[in-house]
Amino acid sequence: MIILGRNLPDHKALKVALTAFYGIGLHTSERLLARLQIHDRAKVNSLTQTQLTNLTAFLSSPSTSPPPPRTPCFGPTARPVLRAAKPKLGKDGQPLKERAIRDPLSEIKIESELRREIRENIAHHRMIGSYVGRRHAMGLPVRGQNTRTNAKTAKKLNKIERRG
Amino acid sequence: MNVLSVANSSARRRLAASHAIALLAPARQFGTSSPALAKAAAKKAPASQGKKSARFKNSGSGEGKKRGALTPLSGKFDHPLFKDRPGPSNLPAFHPETFTPDSVGKAVGFPADKSSAINAFGVPKGIAKELVHLERPFSIIRGVSLETFDTLDKAATQSSANSRFVLTGKSGSGKSHVLLQAVNYCATNNWIVLYVPRAIEWMNSSSAYVYDTDTKTFLQPNIASDVLRQLATVNASSLQSLVIDSDVSFDKAGTITAGSNIDQLAHLGIKDASIAPKVLRILLEELGKQTKYPVLLAIDDVQALYCTSKYRDPQFNYIKGFNLSMPRLMLEYAGGMKSFARGAVLGALSTADTTFRIPLPLTEALQLTPDRPVSAYEKRSADLALYSKGLRPIPIPERLEVNEAASLFEVWNENKALHTVSTDQFFLSTYSQTSGNPRQFVLRGLLSTLAS
Numbered sequence: 318m319i320i321l322g323r324n325l326p327d328h329k330a331l332k333v334a335l336t337a338f339y340g341i342g343l344h345t346s347e348r349l350l351a352r353l354q355i356h357d358r359a360k361v362n363s364l365t366q367t368q369l370t371n372l373t374a375f376l377s378s379p380s381t382s383p384p385p386p387r388t389p390c391f392g393p394t395a396r397p398v399l400r401a402a403k404p405k406l407g408k409d410g411q412p413l414k415e416r417a418i419r420d421p422l423s424e425i426k427i428e429s430e431l432r433r434e435i436r437e438n439i440a441h442h443r444m445i446g447s448y449v450g451r452r453h454a455m456g457l458p459v460r461g462q463n464t465r466t467n468a469k470t471a472k473k474l475n476k477i478e479r480r481g
Numbered sequence: 482m483n484v485l486s487v488a489n490s491s492a493r494r495r496l497a498a499s500h501a502i503a504l505l506a507p508a509r510q511f512g513t514s515s516p517a518l519a520k521a522a523a524k525k526a527p528a529s530q531g532k533k534s535a536r537f538k539n540s541g542s543g544e545g546k547k548r549g550a551l552t553p554l555s556g557k558f559d560h561p562l563f564k565d566r567p568g569p570s571n572l573p574a575f576h577p578e579t580f581t582p583d584s585v586g587k588a589v590g591f592p593a594d595k596s597s598a599i600n601a602f603g604v605p606k607g608i609a610k611e612l613v614h615l616e617r618p619f620s621i622i623r624g625v626s627l628e629t630f631d632t633l634d635k636a637a638t639q640s641s642a643n644s645r646f647v648l649t650g651k652s653g654s655g656k657s658h659v660l661l662q663a664v665n666y667c668a669t670n671n672w673i674v675l676y677v678p679r680a681i682e683w684m685n686s687s688s689a690y691v692y693d694t695d696t697k698t699f700l701q702p703n704i705a706s707d708v709l710r711q712l713a714t715v716n717a718s719s720l721q722s723l724v725i726d727s728d729v730s731f732d733k734a735g736t737i738t739a740g741s742n743i744d745q746l747a748h749l750g751i752k753d754a755s756i757a758p759k760v761l762r763i764l765l766e767e768l769g770k771q772t773k774y775p776v777l778l779a780i781d782d783v784q785a786l787y788c789t790s791k792y793r794d795p796q797f798n799y800i801k802g803f804n805l806s807m808p809r810l811m812l813e814y815a816g817g818m819k820s821f822a823r824g825a826v827l828g829a830l831s832t833a834d835t836t837f838r839i840p841l842p843l844t845e846a847l848q849l850t851p852d853r854p855v856s857a858y859e860k861r862s863a864d865l866a867l868y869s870k871g872l873r874p875i876p877i878p879e880r881l882e883v884n885e886a887a888s889l890f891e892v893w894n895e896n897k898a899l900h901t902v903s904t905d906q907f908f909l910s911t912y913s914q915t916s917g918n919p920r921q922f923v924l925r926g927l928l929s930t931l932a933s
Contacts, residue, residue: 347793347797348797350793351793351794351795351796351797352795352797354690354691354692354699354795355689356686356687356688356689356690356792357686357687357791357792358685358686358687359689385795385796386692386795388692388699388794388795388796389697390697390698390699390794390800390801390804391697392803392863392864392867393803393812393813393816393818393864393867393868394864394867418796
């Protein structure tokens with residue numbers, strides 16, 4: 318199945334297949350599946366049209382995705398509320414705002430947005446003339462690694478216009 | 482050991498391995514692939530299938546893939562290597578009328594036809610691994626089995642709220658086997674039986690789930706649909722003779738009028754998985770009102786329903802068992818909040834999966850010894866205590882009696898599953914090495930001969 322230009326094999330577990338996107342690791346993938354109410358062991362070919370649409374909508378723009386729906390549950394003694402609860406009032410008599418739940422998934426960036434952010438960060442370091450910027454420009458390790466030996470990855474990848 | 486027996490054993494191992502893999506294969510997945518493939522599949526599907534809900538699609542109706550379904554090995558040994566294999570063993574059939582105190586220690590064969598409980602519901606994973614080596618599923622009648630049957634006979638005349646039991650005992654003592662015997666006993670005794678062989682699979686995030694705003698629970702449509710299919714298969718004649726006493730209406734699936742067969746209601750949920758949870762709930766309520774047939778609700782791995790599941794809500798918090806539709810339904814019957822007019826609830830604990838251990842409220846309700854030191858300050862869930870209230874333990878003896886172990890040994894020997902010389906000395910040494918523990922006796926004693 319092709320989602321946003323990435324070919325996800327049908328037989329693969331969806332949780333693992335989503336890590337093919339740049340910027341999505343296993344933990345983000347698990348959070349995403351929980352948000353969309355897809356079980357952990359779902360395969361790529363088990364997605365329904367609705368789930369596929371929601372997944373694609375999220376991946377195309379994580380920052381504008383709607384917040385996670387509230388799913389109140391109750392124990393054996395409580396009964397579902399048939400009427401809407403009265404809003405709690407603050408000291409000024411106005412209804413209190415519901416405390417916003419932090420949504421980590423709205424803060425993530427993937428693919429081109431993430432690569433752009435990384436390039437901008439490197440460019441910023443170069444512009445201000447920092448050590449980090451100089452090391453990127455020279456293609457050497459940035460974080461204090463040895464250069465007498467090794468440093469091959471840095472020599473290959475560290476650039477001002479780093480691929481990501 | 483001669484060449485022929487070696488060849489026999491290696492071929493038998495390969496066959497057994499492939500059969501075991503088939504038995505333990507995961508259940509069918511929900512939904513379809515991408516829209517293009519779905520359109521291609523729809524073109525190929527016959528027109529008589531009718532409309533199905535687009536939201537939850539079953540991969541097939543009718544046969545489907547049966548999780549843990551047991552198919553006898555008879556007829557699979559056509560290769561000349563097995564030409565000296567004996568015919569189907571002459572195990573006595575599973576007839577409730579034949580169970581007397583003298584039948585303790587006797588081996589009986591389970592019914593294994595298409596509509597039998599063992600074939601429709603499946604068996605727990607541990608039992609499937611054992612029985613795959615044998616031609617016909619069988620079990621040894623123990624003293625505790627007869628006590629359980631007597632308990633169920635008494636429960637047949639009263640409400641299930643007064644008959645809620647849990648089989649307890651050490652690891653490998655035979656709880657799942659006794660539960661399976663009880664299921665078959667009730668199925669052959671004209672009860673309506675609902676058997677859950679692997680409750681852990683309702684909790685380990687292996688099936689679709691969706692939040693329902695009406696019931697404020699997370700529905701599990703595919704599991705509900707599977708359970709309805711199994712229920713309708715095993716109890717077909719009983720369900721067809723019962724009628725609903727009030728109209729039941731669904732948004733898209735139509736209305737089932739009062740006086741219709743309960744079987745029609747079940748098939749509605751089988752066709753459309755999206756309404757299956759509601760159908761199952763209503764069906765069990767209808768079964769609870771009728772007094773014609775007693776109802777047995779049998780759950781293996783019952784402790785898993787009391788644990789926190791592996792499912793997560795949209796806020797990424799783990800969902801508790803009683804907030805999932807299927808476990809909640811079972812817990813309500815186990816806790817006595819809902820009941821059958823005639824029948825019983827029988828569960829069996831399991832220690833095989835350490836990610837779903839017995840929670841403290843259930844341990845205390847069953848008066849068991851906790852497996853770790855427990856402080857008086859340790860938090861106990863009031864909700865779980867409520868679902869555990871009134872459960873009575875049925876302790877399973879830790880070890881087999883010698884005559885029971887001897888019958889077990891004889892059946893294995895008759896099926897030529899042992900690849901060593903079967904002598905009294907071998908039997909006694911295996912029995913004493915494993916101190917009569919049923920699981921160890923079979924796995925370490927008998928099945929280990931396959932490795933030779």
